Amino acid sequence: MTMNANVAGLTARNCEFVSRTLSYIASNRFDRPTLVVDAEAVAAKYHALARGLGRARIHYAVKANPAPGILQRLVAEGANFDAASRAEIDMCLAAGAQPEQISFGNTIKRPTDIAYAHRLGITHFAADAAEELDKLAEHAPGASVYLRMLVDNTEADWPLSRKFGSSAEMVLKLMDQARDAGLVVAGLSFHVGSQTRAPQMWAGTLDQVAAVWHQARAAGHDLQLLNIGGGFPASYGAEMLPAEDYARAVMALVTERFGEVPQIMAEPGRGLVAEAGAIAAEVLLVSRKDADDLHRWAYLDIGMFSGLAETMGEAIRYRITTERDHEPTGPCILAGPSCDSADVLYERIPYQLPLGLKAGDRVVIHSCGAYTSTYASVGFNGFPPLDVVVI
Numbered sequence: 001m002t003m004n005a006n007v008a009g010l011t012a013r014n015c016e017f018v019s020r021t022l023s024y025i026a027s028n029r030f031d032r033p034t035l036v037v038d039a040e041a042v043a044a045k046y047h048a049l050a051r052g053l054g055r056a057r058i059h060y061a062v063k064a065n066p067a068p069g070i071l072q073r074l075v076a077e078g079a080n081f082d083a084a085s086r087a088e089i090d091m092c093l094a095a096g097a098q099p100e101q102i103s104f105g106n107t108i109k110r111p112t113d114i115a116y117a118h119r120l121g122i123t124h125f126a127a128d129a130a131e132e133l134d135k136l137a138e139h140a141p142g143a144s145v146y147l148r149m150l151v152d153n154t155e156a157d158w159p160l161s162r163k164f165g166s167s168a169e170m171v172l173k174l175m176d177q178a179r180d181a182g183l184v185v186a187g188l189s190f191h192v193g194s195q196t197r198a199p200q201m202w203a204g205t206l207d208q209v210a211a212v213w214h215q216a217r218a219a220g221h222d223l224q225l226l227n228i229g230g231g232f233p234a235s236y237g238a239e240m241l242p243a244e245d246y247a248r249a250v251m252a253l254v255t256e257r258f259g260e261v262p263q264i265m266a267e268p269g270r271g272l273v274a275e276a277g278a279i280a281a282e283v284l285l286v287s288r289k290d291a292d293d294l295h296r297w298a299y300l301d302i303g304m305f306s307g308l309a310e311t312m313g314e315a316i317r318y319r320i321t322t323e324r325d326h327e328p329t330g331p332c333i334l335a336g337p338s339c340d341s342a343d344v345l346y347e348r349i350p351y352q353l354p355l356g357l358k359a360g361d362r363v364v365i366h367s368c369g370a371y372t373s374t375y376a377s378v379g380f381n382g383f384p385p386l387d388v389v390v391i
């Protein structure tokens with residue numbers, strides 16, 4: 001495959017890392033779909049985000065990609081971690097993180113996991129409900145809690161609205177409850193929505209959160225911590241603002257609304273790891289349903305249940321390259337290999353793929369470092385979970 005086709009739209013700095021991943025893929029054979037992630041690229045992205053975020057601390061959202069090689073590298077670079085479960089906490093510890101570097105950011109926690117985290121010395125927990133505060137008061141007495149706000153985030157490509165957070169009025173009540181239960185009311189958190197493509201898209205969400213922040217302070221809560229969550233985007237082919245500039249622009253919007261907050265934390269997941277990875281996959285079948293079908297169907301050895309869950313609703317459109325990209329192309333519906341008819345990746349907007357594409361061809365799926373390996377089922381139809389190699 002030619003480099004020029006593969007790096008279109010990426011910055012010069014990214015090219016260097018993209019080429020490391022792609023040359024690894026080009027020089028290896030894989031007997032199943034394999035995600036190759038470049039730890040150097042993750043480290044570079046970490047530092048770019050850190051420069052842009054200034055004094056905000058980075059807590060990597062572990063769920064995006066918990067490969068030991070990535071966690072170890074981030075520990076070495078000085079990152080902190082946002083874990084959602086006991087298992088994620090253990091992965092961070094195994095990679096060398098200290099309990100002080102880990103926050104427990106899931107608002108839906110198992111009581112025994114809370115007690116485990118508390119025993120380890122983890123001090124910061126998220127909550128968005130009265131019952132969760134009861135659990136924290138019982139199993140992590142005296143812990144610091146940040147309350148997650150429900151925000152409208154319709155501008156993100158992968159919104160996280162509705163399921164998480166509580167309303168402004170509810171958050172203020174929960175702060176009183178937490179204080180009365182002996183917890184430390186540290187501050188507020190929110191998530192602007194994953195893959196929020198432009199910094200200006202944060203403004204409306206930040207306005208909503210700032211209003212509650214100021215009300216809470218007026219009501220006597222001495223808030224110290226603002227957790228701005230994730231949402232930092234990755235490039236899936238389109239030209240994006242470099243990570244450092246994006247993060248700096250978000251911080252300017254934060255400062256405008258919140259002034260000098262004592263502690264700020266950010267929880268990038270996708271923005272840190274997505275571009276650092278690519279998947280080597282294979283075409284299993286190319287067919288037409290009828291002789292005069294305008295579209296071909298291309299079935300890959302990876303699908304919705306083996307790593308490409310974010311193709312759901314065609315929300316994330318990965319860039320896909322083949323070894324025939326110099327050949328003429330035509331529209332293709334892309335589907336996974338499993339026996340579930342929901343396992344169609346892209347149909348509404350078909351992909352232009354080489355007319356000569358055939359079974360056995362390698363395809364490379366780009367910017368796949370986030371939300372792929374963790375979304376792979378354990379063996380639907382016997383297809384193994386996505387293999388991960390960190391280079």
Ligand SMILES: *Cc1c(COP(=O)(O)O)cnc(C)c1O
Pocket residue numbers: 061063064082105106191193194195229230231232267268269270271
């Ligand atoms: C998933 C998640 C993140 C990471 O979001 P990205 O959009 O991948 O950066 C951060 N914080 C919380 C609480 C999350 O659930």
